[in-house]
Structures are given as structure tokens and as C-alpha cells.
Amino acid sequence: MDVSVKRRLRLRPVTWSDKSLLEHWDSQPQVIAANPNERWNWQAELGHPTDWCRQYIAEHDGHPIGFVQIIDPAREESGFWGEAVPGLRAIDIWIGEPDQLGKGYGTTMMQLALAHCFAVAEVNAVLVDPLADNRRAHRFYERLGFHFLEQRRMGGDICWIYRLERHEWLG
Ligand SMILES: CC(C)(COP(=O)(O)OP(=O)(O)OC[C@H]1O[C@@H](n2cnc3c(N)ncnc32)[C@H](O)[C@@H]1OP(=O)(O)O)[C@@H](O)C(=O)NCCC(=O)NCCS
DSSP: OOTHHHHHEEEEEOOGGGHHHHHHHHTSHHHHHHSTTOOOOHHHHHHSOBTTEEEEEEEETTEEEEEEEEEOTTTOTTOTTOSOOSSEEEEEEEESSGGGTTSSHHHHHHHHHHHHHHTSTTOOEEEEOOBTTOHHHHHHHHHTTOEEEEEEEETTEEEEEEEEEGGGOOO
């Protein structure tokens, strides 16, 4: 990976002005493939910020290249994560444009997101939920130190749940 990616990439909070960009990214094939049964309602997402959900745009040299969401599964209002215990965080991530995949941006975005998660003292572990057939995402999370926990139905999807404990985090 280009080591300069780490210096050139940052996460900043989403704003209302990101709405059309996020809607555009939602129509990209790699984003649809990772979440084929659900479309995000950005009007609702951006209009109702909550303290259990943090959403970020990743910028490389100031250019938006991807999205990261960190939620507290125990407080998430739809019950998507079922009966989650406190002390966890869950991350969603995608790169917006297909030609920006595989350049190391996602790895750096996850490292920054994990640092955000574990900066909270009571957070013990972080979860991710790629589709069961998203083999490249499985490899991506395994390289970051996540271990496979279980297969679970999440909404309408069959997902593989991965978990990274605080003591396994290489931050
Ligand atoms: C997963 C993802 C965030 C990784 O970011 P990235 O910048 O492409 O990843 P990096 O360059 O840091 O690392 C490369 C690895 O990312 C993964 N990856 C690359 N393209 C991918 C894609 N289209 N879908 C899923 N994973 C992908 C692979 O593991 C790849 O390693 P490989 O080339 O050995 O297969 C990004 O590929 C993506 O947005 N994929 C589509 C959405 C997605 O699958 N999100 C995760 C679902 S929970």
C-alpha cells in the first residue's frame, strides 16, 4: 500500500451538503453488491443525527472518496442488531467510486474508524456484518484482525458477523 495514504486521508463528519454525493455512491455497482436489498434514505439519515450513530466522509487530499458509519448496536433504534449488549460498536464502510477501490483507502478508513471506536473506554469490541457471499470483504476484515463469529440473518440478508476485540486491535 502507498504509505502516504495514511497521511493524506481523513474522516470528517457528514453534512447535509453530502446528500447528492451519497445518493450517487448508492447507485454504484460495488455499493449495490454489498447491500442489494436495501437503499439508504439519506433525507432521513442526514436530517436526524443521533448520539448513537456517527457518519463520516473519508477524504483523500480533500476529495471525498468513501463513507464510514459507526453505531452503538445496543442503542440503534430499529433493532437491526437484535439484543446487543453495551460496550460494542458496529461499522459500515464503502468506497464511493469503482475506480477508487483497491488503493488502500478502505484499510486506512477502517484504521481511523477503529481508533474512533476504541477511543471510548467502555468499548470492548467492534462488529462488522458483510454479506455471507462477499468474500473480498471477508478477506479485507480478516487482514484488519477481525475474526469470524457467526452467520446471522440481518434484515433480509444472510451475513457473516466478524468481531475485533480491543486486545486484538493493533492501534
Ligand atoms: C471493502 C472496501 C471498503 C475496502 O476498501 P478498499 O479501499 O477497496 O480496500 P483496500 O485497498 O484497503 O484493500 C483491498 C482489499 O479490499 C477488498 N476489496 C476490494 N474491492 C472490493 C469490493 N469490490 N468488494 C468487497 N471488497 C473489496 C479486498 O479484500 C481487497 O483485497 P484483495 O485485492 O486481496 O481481494 C471497498 O472495497 C468497498 O467499498 N467495497 C464495496 C462495499 C463493501 O463491500 N463494503 C463492505 C461490506 S460490509
